[in-house]
Amino acid sequence: MLDERIAAFLAERLRPALYPLRIPLDVSAWHLPGEPVPAQVALRADHEPFAVGDTWGRPGSTSWFTVRATVPERWAGRRVEAVFDLGGDTVTRPQALVRDEYGAPLRGLHAPHPDPVLVAERARGGEAVHLLVEAGVTDAPCDPPPLRLRQADLAVRDDNVWRLLHDIRTLHRIHRSLPRDAPRAIRIRDALERALDAVDPRAVARTARGGHAVLAPELGGADGALPAAYPLVAESPPVPLGSLPLHEAVRAVARDLSTLADLAEEYPGLVCVAPDVQHYAWMKQHEPQLFERLRKMIADGTWVPVGAMWAQSATELAGGEALVRQFTHGRRFLRAEFGTDSDGVWLTDVRGVSPALPQIARAAGAHWMLVSRTDRPARHQSFRWEGIDGSAVLVHVPGRATDPHGDEGSPVSPLRTLHHPDRAALEEAARLADPHGPPRHGPRPLTRAWHPTHPAAPGPDAEPAVRGPLDLAPHTGEFTSQARTKRGNRTCEALLHEAELWSAGAAVRNGTPYPYDALERIWISVLTQQSHGILAGAAAARARQDAEDVHHDLGRRLTRLIHRALGARGDAVVHNPAPFARREVVLLEREAVLLERADGPGTDQDGVGPAGLPAVAQVLADGRCAVLAEAPAHGTGGVGIALDGTAPVTARRTQDGRHILDNGRLRVTVDGDGLVRSLVDLATGRDAIAPGWAGNLLELHRDEPVTDPARTLALGSERTRRDLTRAEGIELVAAGPLVATVRISRGNGRSVFTQDLTLTAGSPSLVVDTEVDWRERDTALKQTWPLDGPAGHSRCGIPFGHTSHPPADGAERPLQRWIHVGAAHWGVGFASDTPHGHDIVRRDRDDGGTSTVVRHTLLRAPRGPDPYADRGAHRFRHTVRPGATAGDAVEDGYLLALPLRPGTAAPAADPLVSTDHPDAVVESVKLADDRSGDVVVRLYEARGNAVRAALTVDFAVAAVCTTDLSEENAEPAPHAGSRIPLNLRPFEIRTLRITRAQPDEEPPGA
Structure with missing residues (x-):
């Protein structure tokens, strides 16, 4: 009976009394089919009158609403809000971004029940209201009916009714989570009954304060301010780039980040985070006013950059160097734009995490990792996660902020996160977080979100609780779904490896300018497409096709960079981008030159061509020509070589x-x-x-x-x-x-x-x-x-x-x-x-x-x-x-x-870099990101054994340093001329920064 009475009381008494005064907003609209346009274009467009009840909205289109009003003088001193209902339901879900009269984002309107837009906390009376609403439909069936604007009002909110509404909702939720005969359940049930009796249905606004006073003892006197006992973090919801095309993902990020910023200003003490660095980059490019707003909040401590990865990658499918670049590009952006850094990894709604991540994260400067999922049980857990090389990170899975206490209010997680928060969620979280503690007003810093020194964290000497991959939810389909996207990503990773390797060689040997800017842009595009919403194979049709188009375009651009460094494709030599020497058969497109070098097609005898090189060639049915080739690791070798003891097939x-x-x-x-x-x-x-x-x-x-x-x-x-x-x-x-x-x-x-x-x-x-x-x-x-x-x-x-x-x-x-x-x-x-x-x-x-x-x-x-x-x-x-x-x-x-x-250039004397041990594998060769001209070599031990090896470089060396993955925190490393000795632990990743000697100086150790 209590449940039914509370539901009826909220629906029939409190919610109708929440806005006792309201006036309609003056609305005009501009409907734009196709791709969205910047706000400055919409501000200059011709808007036509639009009334409540009129239809709008088709999937793939945008409707821009201009709303105007003047706050009545009699509303002075009251809280005034703009209340919108754009229409739609749980199937057709409109989304909107409210902007000010200059086009700057204010907050999002999230379906199906958007929060009102705060116009004035305490109105003066007579203020002019001018808002621009950018609305669209992103989730809809194939052919949905048009939406109808149901409400657009300027209204006064009754704060007493608002407080009572959330007092009742919060205590009712706690009551339902407890055993019926628990002492606290009995107390709450009695308090709710007395609060409902205290409110006069004929004078709800006047008697709501009395209902609040009845419930206050069970709420510890909470008044909506966020308590200081535990950090409460509002996390920007993961924008599924795979579920939306890029332009819609950018708009979704603008809606989410502006909403969080608005809530943080309204609720002192709330701390906001956005784990994807690429979201900040999108705002810098597309919404500069919002980006500057975030920059100020970061400086004030209200917003904390976390995560350090450019995009929340599908770590089980991305390559090793790509995971490294997720950290290097992410941290570089945070330092350059906000003057801050992150020493942790923050992952949202991922289903599995690669066991390679602990060692990569530690080498990138991270010491902790937070994994939050909206479908996880609310109770938190903390443990040590050990990587394959023995390095470990502290992992925290936070509880949800709305997790109710037990009978006597035992604390839950030291950190609670809110996904997609609104005012109702914050009101409830504020009452649930610490109902017996004092309220706290004013902003407070978030101490590293979750810090290893917290008493709840396992100590550094504790036994690892987890080894191997983190399986957080069923996701085995991700490994195979949307195979073209996975192939495109793998192709781009391989071409990036080649482009950096051959461009570094051309810069060192020939002085060819290294394509820093082009490679950085391509890397950022690849990293963005490695978002787990895309690479995991769960992308919608438009996003999947966009990813395939991006991979195809990047492949062409990378091929041009490779040809710039090596020369055009040919048949005179072969270039080996792999870290292992090879002797194998290759297929060449042009057979004419090869036929000149061999006795004839399909011969099984060694022949000598006009160049004096022994050769065997086999012409295939499709016109290509097969020859034997040999090349050192990361080097160039010849084609058409003799079998020389190799048995024919x-x-x-x-x-x-x-x-x-x-x-x-x-x-x-x-x-x-x-x-x-x-x-x-x-x-x-x-x-x-x-x-x-x-x-x-x-x-x-x-x-x-x-x-x-x-x-x-x-x-x-x-x-x-x-x-x-x-x-x-x-x-x-x-x-x-x-x-x-x-x-x-x-x-x-x-x-x-x-x-x-x-x-x-x-x-x-x-x-x-x-x-x-x-x-x-x-x-x-x-x-x-x-x-x-x-x-x-x-x-x-x-x-x-x-x-x-x-x-x-x-x-x-x-x-x-x-x-x-x-x-x-x-x-x-x-x-x-x-x-x-x-x-x-x-x-x-x-x-x-x-x-x-x-x-x-x-x-x-x-x-x-x-x-x-x-x-x-x-x-x-x-x-x-x-x-x-x-x-x-x-x-x-x-x-x-x-x-x-295959290529046309003459073979180089030696590879630019080489190792003398097969277990010491060179993963990447490039020039340093700071554009100093230093050569950066990243290698690792591949078999799980401790090895002693040596790296040899084909240029004069002035100095060698060991750095972290960001090519910083350099420590001098020994070298003897161009030979660099290495002692590698099992699976250890080593990044070497090698300074080249000038032509007129004697390299140390020569």
Whole structure:
């Protein structure tokens, strides 16, 4: 009975009495179809009269409303607000940004029940009100009806009614959270009954103060001011860039940040944060008045920049150097624009965090991490999270600010966050945060949001509570959804690596100006597209298409930068951007020059061309020419070299329709349906494929998640699995001596699958190229490889290292570049050219043996948010290497991600940088961000072992320093001329800053 009485009292008595005085606003409108325009354009536009009840709003359009009024003289001393109801419902949700008469943002109007706009806390009477409202519809069905403006009034708020309204709501919520017979529940129930009786329905405004006095003892005398006992933080809601196109995301950020700024000014003591640095950059570019308002609040301590990452990245899918740049670009912006920095990481609404993040965050200067989720339980937790190199960060998962106390009001979290706050949430939070403490007026600083010295934080010597990835919510679908976006991101990361490497070499050797500005702009664009709303595969159609267009444009720009440093594409040499030396077959587009160097197409004898270089060339059916090439790590080498002891690859077809490929290192048997029946490592004679089973099997699984389809992988049972075991066509398209390829075609009535199984001369790996014309719904495509024997371990590559997992546990995990599965002395390595999910399962065989099945999840077809995201053509490249070590798998991952680049320049004498140990892997080479001309080399230990190595540079060295990831906090490092000794811990990331000696000075240690 009490619940029904309170609901009726609030709806029929208090809310109607909240605004006792009101006058209509004078409204005029300008309706703009298509993309939005700046406020200055809207201010100069011709607005037509518009009345309450008129219709407005179509998806993709903007309506600009100009509202005017004059505050009546009799309202002097009262709180005056502009009250709007733009229409809409829970399906069609209008959003609006209220601006002042000059176009500066004031606050957002968030559907479905926007807060009124404060006109005057204590009106003088006679003030002119002139507001500009920018309104649009972002969430709507395909063809929604137009909206109707329901209300646009200037009104006086009765503060006594307002306080009583939130007193009752807060105590009622606490009462419902307690056991009915709890002592405090009984007290609250009695107080609520007496408060309702104290208010006269015929004179609510006059008697509301009496109801407040009845409830005050249970609220500790709180009057709406935020208490000082614990920090209360209003966090800008995560703007899902993937759910909105870029221009709408910018508008959403402006609405959210201006709303927080307005609330912070109205509620002294509230602290506001915005974890994404890119949001500040957007405001600086598009809303400079709001940006200056935020800058002042930061200086006053009301707003705290946190997070330090440029965008809240999908850390499990972004590359290692990209994660580094998230921190360097984010911190650089905070220091340059606000004169401040952040020593922590703040992540909002992410579902999983890569185990590589602790060591990257620590190397970037962060010591703590806060992860807030709107769907997490309200109770907080704090723990130490240890990265793969042993470094740890303190992680805090805060409770929600509206978490009620227990019976006697035991405190909850030392930090509570509010997502998408409004006045009602702040009123309730103020009453719930510390009901027995004194109210606190005036602003207060936020002491590092959550500081490691807080008593609730685990000590630095405490045992780590978490190792490995942070799994905060189901998200295994993220690893595969929207494969084109993931491929575009991986391509841009690889091209950025090349552009920096070759541009640094051209600057050091030839004095070519280094493209600092161009690379910085491209990096920022890539980092923005790595937002977890996009890279995780949950983007809406427009945002997904925008991301693909951005990746395509950045690819062209990066290719131009590479050609600027190396010269145009050619066929005289190959440039190797990978950190490992390589000798492999490459395919060149132009065959004429190569045919001059060889005896003829398809020859299996060494020939000598006119340049005097021995060469073997094989012309393929598509007109390309295959030659053998060799290049050092990060260096340039020759093409058309002699086999020189490397056995040629052969291919033959048996009478039973099988194809056997053999290059002296690997023998592959492909049956008449294109399945790999045998994959033998000839050095040991061991077959990787389980007896009686077949590799390269494509499986179609039902994938029908109930909620959040893009992020949730929900495979059906084995009964619903469909195996594509029948080939519609199989042919031998290349038979050696350099390339042997078997092409298989399949179909299932909707989608078409074409695969090339390729073995090249001297290669220890089978290359599998899979082309798919994907036309499925609610289906996942897996490529499976059954390995002989139970796996003793599985390792999965992550940025700057790898993680180990229980063998064959069946868990879906992201595959960044490589995985290694095997026992103590023998294993199989898999590498991929694009991220996707994978799992490893164990299955018993009829012969009593056990098979370990590696399954790559290549494609999905969820129904939302973009059901057409992955329709169309896709291409995947994998390598399978039997007899591989974990180090071999690391190498294969880099070689596949960073292919040889044919060029016309003459080979350089030596690579710009090189290491003498395979476990010391150079991740990036660039010039210093401060434009000093220093060379920055970032490397790491890749195998999980302590190593002693040396880095050699091909230029005169004046000084060497070890720095953090931001290339700061330099500490001198020893060097002997151009040789720099290194002692690396397992998985340690090392950033070296190398100052070049001037031509006329003797380098120290020479």
